[in-house]
Structures are given as C-alpha cells and as structure tokens.
Amino acid sequence: MIFAEPRGFCFGVRRAISTLEDSLARFGKVYALGSPIHNSQEINRLRSLGLEIIEDPSDVPSKAAVFIRAHGVSGETLESLAGKGSIIIDGTCPFVRKAQEKAAFLSEAGYMVLILGDKDHPEVQAIRQFARGMVRVVDPAAVSFPVESGISKIGIVSQTTQRKETLSLLVSSVTKMADEVRVFNTICDATSARQESVARLAGSVDGIIVIGGKNSANTAKLVEISKKTGTPTLWIENDGEMESGWFRGKRKIGIAAGASTPDWLIHKLENRLASAKSAREDGYEDD
Numbered sequence: 001m002i003f004a005e006p007r008g009f010c011f012g013v014r015r016a017i018s019t020l021e022d023s024l025a026r027f028g029k030v031y032a033l034g035s036p037i038h039n040s041q042e043i044n045r046l047r048s049l050g051l052e053i054i055e056d057p058s059d060v061p062s063k064a065a066v067f068i069r070a071h072g073v074s075g076e077t078l079e080s081l082a083g084k085g086s087i088i089i090d091g092t093c094p095f096v097r098k099a100q101e102k103a104a105f106l107s108e109a110g111y112m113v114l115i116l117g118d119k120d121h122p123e124v125q126a127i128r129q130f131a132r133g134m135v136r137v138v139d140p141a142a143v144s145f146p147v148e149s150g151i152s153k154i155g156i157v158s159q160t161t162q163r164k165e166t167l168s169l170l171v172s173s174v175t176k177m178a179d180e181v182r183v184f185n186t187i188c189d190a191t192s193a194r195q196e197s198v199a200r201l202a203g204s205v206d207g208i209i210v211i212g213g214k215n216s217a218n219t220a221k222l223v224e225i226s227k228k229t230g231t232p233t234l235w236i237e238n239d240g241e242m243e244s245g246w247f248r249g250k251r252k253i254g255i256a257a258g259a260s261t262p263d264w265l266i267h268k269l270e271n272r273l274a275s276a277k278s279a280r281e282d283g284y285e286d287d
C-alpha cells in the first residue's frame with residue numbers, strides 16, 4: 001500500500017484537537033461551539049472524554065470551559081463568552097487568525113474588503129465579522145466583482161481553503177476597475193497539498209481507499225479528484241467498512257486521508273490491510 005502524503009490532520013486541526021484534549025483532561029467538561037471536526041468517530045471519542053457540542057453561544061452555561069474550533073469565531077462571540085465568565089479555550093488555526101487580522105486591518109485602513117470564499121462557511125462568517133464597514137463575500141464560482149462607483153480602495157483576503165488560481169482571477173478582475181488594490185494571500189496550502197498528492201497517487205495505483213468522514217468536505221474533494229482520474233475509489237469512514245471484493249484484481253492500493261481524519265483511524269486501516277495481505281485473502285500486494 002502507498003500513502004498519499006501529507007495525510008490526515010492538518011497542522012491547524014492537530015493543534016486544535018490537542019488543545020481540546022488537554023482542556024478535557026483539565027476541566028472534565030468542555031463545551032464546543034460547533035463541531036470541532038468533521039469526523040463522527042473522533043467526535044464520539046471526544047464526547048466520551050467530556051465534550052458537549054452546542055451551536056449557540058447563549059447555550060453555554062456561565063463560567064464553563066468553551067472550546068473555539070479551528071474555523072474561529074467572531075470578536076462579538078468572544079466578547080459575549082467573556083461577559084458570562086467563560087473559560088475560553090481558543091483552537092482557532094493561526095492561518096485563520098491571520099485572515100481575520102488582515103480583514104480587520106484592511107477595513108480600519110479604509111479599504112472595502114472582499115473575502116473570497118463560501119458565504120455560509122463558519123470560517124468566512126467569522127472573518128466577515130472582523131471586517132467592519134464595507135465588506136463583501138465573493139463566491140469562488142463567480143469571481144468577477146463589479147466595483148461600485150465611488151469605491152477606489154479595495155482590499156482582498158481569502159478563506160484559507162480556496163484555490164490560488166481563483167484568488168488570482170479575483171485580483172485581476174478587481175485590478176481592472178479599482179484605483180488601489182491591496183491583497184493578502186491568506187490561503188493555506190494544507191488542502192491543496194492533499195489534493196495534489198491524491199491526484200498524483202491515483203495515476204500509479206490500481207485503486208485508492210480514501211478514509212474520512214462522510215460529512216467532511218475536504219475528504220469528499222479527495223474522493224472526487226481520485227474518481228476523476230478513473231482510478232477505482234473506495235470511500236470509507238473506518239476500516240470496518242472495507243469490502244473484500246473491491247480488492248479483487250488490484251495489486252497496488254493507494255490510501256489517502258482527509259485533513260479531519262485522526263491518526264488512530266488511519267493506523268487501524270493500515271493494520272487491517274497489512275494483516276489481510278499477510279493472510280493473502282484479498283488479492284492485493286504492497287509496492
């Protein structure tokens with residue numbers, strides 16, 4: 001078997017989950033604002049340690065420990081939590097924090113702020129709150145942005161998971177119309193590195209297993225990319241979902257894991273594949 005590298009948790013998710021584990025050990029009970037990770041097996045493990053997920057900050061009991069996930073939250077939410085005496089455990093990814101800070105800086109400097117990203121994504125919603133004044137979210141599927149008359153200074157930041165090509169398209173579209181354009185590249189390479197890796201691997205194996213949550217957008221993207229190459233692709237959430245018939249006729253198997261797939265699930269899959277190979281039951285071979 002060959003792994004697509006990098007695999008599994010990105011830096012920001014690893015850091016956030018490690019911070020959460022430390023705080024669960026310390027406080028016993030921790031409330032998380034929104035699901036900390038899109039992986040149900042990992043969520044079940046964290047729940048067993050004392051995690052409770054809530055969606056609305058008003059549901060946090062006073063003086064409770066509250067975890068902020070890697071996507072971050074708005075300054076107003078942090079203030080309202082501080083107001084009720086919450087112990088705030090901030091798992092905001094430093095790359096997301098940078099996008100928030102740049103958006104705040106641009107709006108304070110008098111720029112209209114454009115955020116390239118999905119308007120419904122919590123990361124984008126939080127970045128938007130940091131940009132006071134004129135701010136627009138630009139849909140990556142339609143990056144052309146008509147600059148309104150009277151607006152001469154435009155500042156641009158991006159949701160961390162967007163593609164650099166899309167950001168370039170937006171910049172060139174805006175540059176044609178505004179007098180002054182200031183751009184901060186706030187894209188993180190963790191997502192694109194995993195996508196490029198799975199595309200490369202798909203060309204050299206007979207089949208790819210992608211392990212990751214069915215509710216994980218970044219895992220779904222890996223599956224989509226792998227399928228597009230024509231390589232048979234199996235999407236599983238855990239090693240127990242492997243279908244032995246799927247291995248028939250395949251000699252080389254590639255494995256990819258989403259940025260929200262924990263190491264322990266990857267290791268379980270690796271072990272199961274290794275023991276299946278040694279038993280020579282499933283008809284596949286290592287490289």
Ligand code: SF4
Nearest residue numbers: 010012093095160188
């Ligand atoms: S994908 Fe990048 S920005 Fe998002 S949590 Fe991971 S490291 Fe941070």
